[in-house]
Every structure is written in C-alpha cells, then in structure tokens.
Amino acid sequence: MRFLSLVFVNLLRHRLRALIGVAGISFGVAAMLTILAIVTGAIGMFQRILSSDSHYLVFEKNVSDLFFSSVTTEQVEAIRARPEVEAAHPMLFGIVSAPDHPVITCFGIEASDPRLAKGDWLSGEATEFGRHDDEVYLGARAAEFLEVSYGDEIEVGRGTFKVGGVFKNENGFEDGGVFMPLATAQEFFHRGSASSVVAVKLRDKDEGDAFKAGLETAHPGIIALENREFSQSYNSFKILNFTAWAVGICAFCLGGLGVANTMLLSVFSRIREIAVLRVCGFSDKQVAVLIFGEASMIAVAGVAIGFAIGFTVLAIMEATPQFQGYVQATISAPVLGGIVATAIVTAVAGAIYPARYASRIQPAEALRYE
Numbered sequence: 244m245r246f247l248s249l250v251f252v253n254l255l256r257h258r259l260r261a262l263i264g265v266a267g268i269s270f271g272v273a274a275m276l277t278i279l280a281i282v283t284g285a286i287g288m289f290q291r292i293l294s295s296d297s298h299y300l301v302f303e304k305n306v307s308d309l310f311f312s313s314v315t316t317e318q319v320e321a322i323r324a325r326p327e328v329e330a331a332h333p334m335l336f337g338i339v340s341a342p343d344h345p346v347i348t349c350f351g352i353e354a355s356d357p358r359l360a361k362g363d364w365l366s367g368e369a370t371e372f373g374r375h376d377d378e379v380y381l382g383a384r385a386a387e388f389l390e391v392s393y394g395d396e397i398e399v400g401r402g403t404f405k406v407g408g409v410f411k412n413e414n415g416f417e418d419g420g421v422f423m424p425l426a427t428a429q430e431f432f433h434r435g436s437a438s439s440v441v442a443v444k445l446r447d448k449d450e451g452d453a454f455k456a457g458l459e460t461a462h463p464g465i466i467a468l469e470n471r472e473f474s475q476s477y478n479s480f481k482i483l484n485f486t487a488w489a490v491g492i493c494a495f496c497l498g499g500l501g502v503a504n505t506m507l508l509s510v511f512s513r514i515r516e517i518a519v520l521r522v523c524g525f526s527d528k529q530v531a532v533l534i535f536g537e538a539s540m541i542a543v544a545g546v547a548i549g550f551a552i553g554f555t556v557l558a559i560m561e562a563t564p565q566f567q568g569y570v571q572a573t574i575s576a577p578v579l580g581g582i583v584a585t586a587i588v589t590a591v592a593g594a595i596y597p598a599r600y601a602s603r604i605q606p607a608e609a610l611r612y613e
Contacts, residue, residue, distance in 0.1 A: 415523050
C-alpha cells in the first residue's frame with residue numbers, strides 16, 4: 244500500500260509531465276476507438292445490405308470492388324433457374340449527387356426485394372415501387388437531409404425524379420440512400436442490363452456446395468460466395484480493417500513516445516531522490532517497478548479519458564445530420580480489449596529505458612549529482 248501511494252505521490256509531484264503522458268495515451272485511445280468503431284460499423288452495415296434474406300452472394304469474378312461488378316440479366320435468370328435456388332435478388336450499386344450533397348449511395352433493386360417489405364414505410368407504399376420510371380424512393384435519413392417528402396421533386400445527378408415514397412431502415416447506408424427500380428438504375432448509370440451483385444436464397448442450405456460448383460462451372464465469369472466467406476475475403480473489408488488498426492497503432496506509438504519522454508524527464512529530475520530510496524533499502528527491481536507503476540497509472544488514466552473522448556465523439560457523429568446516417572459505430576468486446584492491451588503495452592514499453600536507467604543509478608554518485 245505504501246509502495247502504491249509512493250507512485251501516486253510521484254505523479255502528483257510532476258503533474259504537468261504526467262498530464263502530458265496521459266494526454267498522449269488518451270488521444271491514441273480515442274483515435275483508435277473512433278476509427279475502429281466507424282470502420283467496423285460501416286463494414287457491418289454493408290454486410291447486412293448484401294446478406295438481406297440470402298445465403299450466397301454472386302458477383303463478377305476478379306473484380307476489385309462490387310461497384311464495378313457486372314452480372315448480366317441472362318446470368319440472373321440462369322441463377323433463378325437452378326433447382327437449388329428459392330429466390331435471387333439482383334442489386335445495382337451506384338453513387339449519385341443532389342444539391343449540396345455530392346455523395347449519396349444509390350440502390351437499384353426489383354419490386355420483389357425483401358428490404359422493401361421489411362422497411363417501415365413513412366409515406367407511400369411498397370406495392371407501388373417500380374410502377375413509375377420517374378420515381379425514386381428514399382430512406383428516412385435521406386429524406387431528412389435532402390429536405391424533401393412524398394410527392395416532391397428532387398434532382399438526382401442529371402435527372403429530376405418524383406419522390407414515390409419514404410421508408411425507414413435500421414441500416415444506416417440504406418436509411419441514407421436513394422432507391423430506384425432496377426431497370427431505371429441500369430439506364431441511369433448506363434449499365435445496360437447488368438447488376439452489381441445477386442443475393443441468393445437457397446431452398447436448402449446444405450445444397451450450397453452444389454449450387455456454387457454448378458454455377459461457377461456453367462458461368463466461369465462469376466463467383467458465388469457464402470455470406471460469411473464473402474465477409475472474410477472481400478478485399479475492401481481487409482483494407483479498411485488494416486488501415487484502421489495501422490492508424491490507431493501509429494497514434495499509440497506517439498502516445499508511447501510521450502510516456503517515454505515523461506518518465507525519462509521524471510527520472511532525470513529525481514536522481515538524488517532515487518539515490519535516497521536506494522540507500523533506504525530499495526533494490527534495483529523495486530526502483531524499476533516504481534517507474535513501471537507510474538507508467539501504468541498514466542496508461543490507465545489515459546485509457547479512461549480516451550474512452551470518454553472516443554464515445555463522446557462517436558455519439559456526436561451519429562447524431563450529426565451531415566453524416567447522413569452513414570455512421571453507425573459498432574464496438575465489440577475484442578476491440579475494446581485490444582485497445583486497452585495496446586495502451587498498456589505502449590506505456591510500459593515507453594517506460595523500459597527510463598526504468599532501466601533508474602535501476603542502474605549508483606547511490607554514492609547520485610548523491611553528488613547536481
């Protein structure tokens with residue numbers, strides 16, 4: 244207990260330096276938490292778009308991104324004709340613009356798509372979807388930030404459309420998106436008869452291998468992946484995850500340097516004090532543990548403050564209309580554990596050299612130190 248109190252006393256005596264170290268760790272924690280939560284949430288939303296009431300996803304083989312994938316109408320009909328398939332729903336992805344909103348996700352779907360029936364319709368009816376080529380349908384957040392409602396006209400890209408309905412979705416991408424009938428979207432984006440991806444629901448999940456093998460043999464230009472397999476292999480998801488962790492770790496490295504600088508300055512300013520401790524019976528290991536204890540306390544305080552900052556930023560971003568509902572932070576226990584572990588390791592690593600230096604101080608020489 245006395246040893247722990249000595250750690251607190253030392254930190255309080257050098258509170259400015261300690262605060263600098265805490266700030267470095269806390270900003271690293273906040274940055275890593277925010278980035279990982281946003282990226283994980285975005286990936287999760289995109290996965291839920293693709294896996295809506297389906298078992299397999301079919302798209303063009305060797306394509307770099309699903310926005311560039313092309314699955315033709317003939318291939319869609321061939322998928323539907325397979326004996327293993329209960330339903331197949333093609334979807335076309337695109338990016339459209341509207342006044343003061345340069346980037347809005349657009350979905351081209353058929354009237355039979357299950358997401359229409361699952362939506363909470365605030366105006367208009369799902370049964371009317373696709374009956375008029377000059378109509379688009381909006382997610383609730385899209386209608387909010389575009390400031391339009393049912394029956395209004397809206398500029399989308401180079402065209403003008405009537406709002407045929409507004410429906411609320413739990414998925415942020417969909418709730419902040421524009422929906423067009425598939426044929427209208429194909430014409431709008433000059434994609435001919437192509438779709439980006441086809442969500443396939445099987446009659447029996449056990450027939451998945453037969454469906455995949457048969458489809459890829461008959462149509463070598465497309466590939467079928469089970470939803471979980473797609474999530475694990477999609478390059479864009481891998482790049483996003485890698486980038487998020489890389490940025491977070493870089494932020495922590497800066498925090499670790501701050502801790503190292505704080506602890507090193509603390510040791511240099513307390514050489515005579517450390518010498519007195521050694522004379523009073525402190526061993527090399529005890530002096531080193533004292534330094535590591537101070538670094539750990541800095542890390543714990545930094546983690547607590549960093550989480551407070553990070554969660555506050557995420558809450559603000561989710562409530563900000565300018566983000567159009569695209570921010571839905573997802574924070575899992577492994578991510579939180581990884582952030583805490585990284586913070587502690589970074590702080591302790593930053594204290595290695597100061598602790599080593601302090602443990603080697605010789606009392607006789609240190610007492611003469613000016």
